[in-house]
Amino acid sequence: MTHTAKGSARREQEKEEEVVLDFSTLKWQGARLDPIKEHLVNQIDLISKAPGDSSARIARLLSRRLEIDEDELLITDGGDGAVRLIADAHRGARSLILPPTGMEFRQALHHAGHEVTEAPEGTQLSDLVTDGIDFVWLSVPNNPDGKVYRHRDLLSLLKKHPDTTIIVDLSMRKYVLEETLKESDIQKYPNLVVLSSFSRAYNLAGLCVGYICARPDFINGLREDYVPTGISSLALEAVHYVLVHPASFTIPIRKWLRDARLLAKEIDKIEGFESKLSDAPFFLVECSSPAQQVAEYLLKEHHILVGTAAKGIDIHGNEIRIAPLPHQAENDALIEGLRGWAEADHATL
Known part of the structure; x- marks a missing residue:
């Protein structure tokens, strides 16, 4: 890497270290998190x-x-680790995804040589047409747009395609009010595989602990060559x-x-921005300007970070993804930042 490139990377890192509102x-x-800390x-x-027992x-x-049952569960190296484990165990399989989708799906399937x-x-x-498809990959709510698949539609999918394995990531299930699938549904639907983790809903991403729930023979196939x-x-x-103190989370x-x-x-009141509200507490915003320009402005001028395609999110180049923060003053700061962009007439650049 040249000195110029190193300097640019360092400045970008310094900017992100200054971020107050993500x-x-x-x-x-x-x-x-203070009690668990x-x-x-x-x-x-x-x-x-060593982890041992x-x-x-x-x-x-x-x-x-x-x-x-215990033989229907496998502890994994995080939620992404669960995705990679399944993909690698079925290298070259035929998988179906519904864009926009989580980049962890795309990356794992590409690495494992799946025909996507x-x-x-x-x-x-x-x-959905699943002829010749081995796996369908979904998340509830959907990452990145927050779409929530209805419970009855998920059940119909499982019943309609018994020869296709339906993999559903439920890591953010707590983010929706609607009834949806649960891990114990694997006992009713042998073609269902559920993934989850303790990263997002618990704000414990540093733990890198996830799990897979599936019928015993599917779990055994993963367990053969897997050491977490x-x-x-x-x-x-x-x-x-976390499991002993669920009320704390x-x-x-x-x-x-x-x-x-x-x-x-x-946001909809600000010229140049239109929200695409979902049934989850995160959503996309369509920008009249390139989203990355908006994101760079917010980062530089307001120390605010928003999600863009350049950050590895499966969205269009004119979209940003945001999730409200817990305090109103924080959300007001985002509004002020977007207004600042609009008032500076950046949308016409």
Whole structure:
């Protein structure tokens, strides 16, 4: 890398380190983490211990919580690790995705050499054609646009295509009010595989702990060559804390959704921006200018980060993705930033 390129990369990193308000992440940033931090400090000696039986202990506790059997559950190196594990175990398979979709799906399928088919954007689940398809990959709510597939449509999909494995990421299930699938549904639908993690809904992305729920033979096929070396004893202790203290990680979802609606309403008042509100507490905003220009302005002038295609999000070049922050003053700062862009007449550049 040249000195010029290094300098540019360093300046970009310094900018991001100055970010005060991050609207780009899908993590619930209102989580109260002080109690779990204090607990982990008291358990710091675990850093010198191998995970050992800790993973099995978590599997027992988690399977009871999810109302499934232990042989229907596999602890993984995070949610992305779960996606990669399935993709790698079925290298060269034929997969169907519904754009826009999570980049973790795209990257894992590409790396594992899957033959990927993309349904036309906006395709309904009832219209999917799965002839010759091994896997369909979905998330509820959908990342990145927040679309929520109706529960009855997901059940119809499972019944209509029994020979196709339907993989559903439920890591953000707590972000919606509507009834949706649950892990124990794998016992009713043998073609269902559920993924989840403790990253976004718990704001514990640094743990890198996720899990897969599926019929025992599917789990056994993954377990044969898999050792979750990326999961530490301290991370497993954190998961144990989460499972024992679920009330500490309750998301005020009605308030978050209400904040999203209010934020979208204010954004729509600003010339050059149109929100695409979803049923989840994050949504896309269409910009009359290139989204990356808007994002760079917000970062430089207001220390605000928003999601764009340049950040590896599967959206169009004129869209940004945002999720409201827990406090009104923070959301007001985003509105002021967008107004600043519009008032400076950037939209005409």
